[in-house]
Amino acid sequence: MxxxxxxxxxxxxxxxxxxxxxxxxxxxxxxxxxxxxxxxxxxxxxxxxxxxxxxxxxxxxxxxxxxxxxxxxGPTELDVPANDTEYATYLQWLHFGESGMSGYIAVSFGHTAQVDPYKVSEEFDAYCRYQVDKAVEMLETRLLDREFILDRGFSAADISTGYALMFAAVCIGTTYPSKVSDYLSRIMARPAMQRALNGIPAEQLSMIA
Ligand SMILES: N[C@@H](CCC(=O)N[C@@H](CS)C(=O)NCC(=O)O)C(=O)O
CATH class of the missing domain: 3.40.30.10 (Glutaredoxin)
Structure with missing residues (x-):
């Protein structure tokens, strides 16, 4: 890869x-x-x-x-079968991490970093940040009474969404309410995530919490 x-x-x-x-x-x-x-x-x-x-x-x-x-x-416990009661929620967050979050974060990052050809207007940047803020609010609500997105525990939906949270913290300075912040620390501490982060400069990682 x-x-x-x-x-x-x-x-x-x-x-x-x-x-x-x-x-x-x-x-x-x-x-x-x-x-x-x-x-x-x-x-x-x-x-x-x-x-x-x-x-x-x-x-x-x-x-x-x-x-x-x-x-x-696979098979892997990270995936959720179609006959599971949480399948719809799983699919939603698996995809939402990219299409409902990272797409907007990337636009805002290009704008913030003033990278050609990714500059946009202030209005469009504000629109993207608004979408990210709403997503974080929705996640905070989801995490009020659970440790991970699904009741069954850690899944690929947490990888997809968790990556987006890390991306937003490092690249556009998004800060998080308490449940999302604890959740991000919890999933970042996973040994597999730590191995996947290998190569990211320490000063960038210190921006996440
Ligand atoms: N939707 C794609 C997005 C891929 C993407 O935009 N990757 C960025 C890095 S996070 C990239 O390579 N950007 C380089 C560029 O656009 O010049 C995915 O989820 O894989």
Missing amino acids: FHTPGTRSVRARWLMEEMGVPYDLKTLVYDGEYFASEEFRKINPMGKVPAFYDGDTLIIESVAIMQYVMNRY
């Missing part, structure tokens, strides 16, 4: 660490010019990480990689 520390490829790496699935990592330093180059776009046509190869099969969406690995290399 093509990976850059701290990016969405952490999700897939964290999942494989939790499952004990062996993987090869090609670690790239983030370099906008290289990512946009023809050479890298032969690896991932979108010029992004993760780019996950299983033989000739390529997947470029972090949550899709998670689902692929769980289904191909």
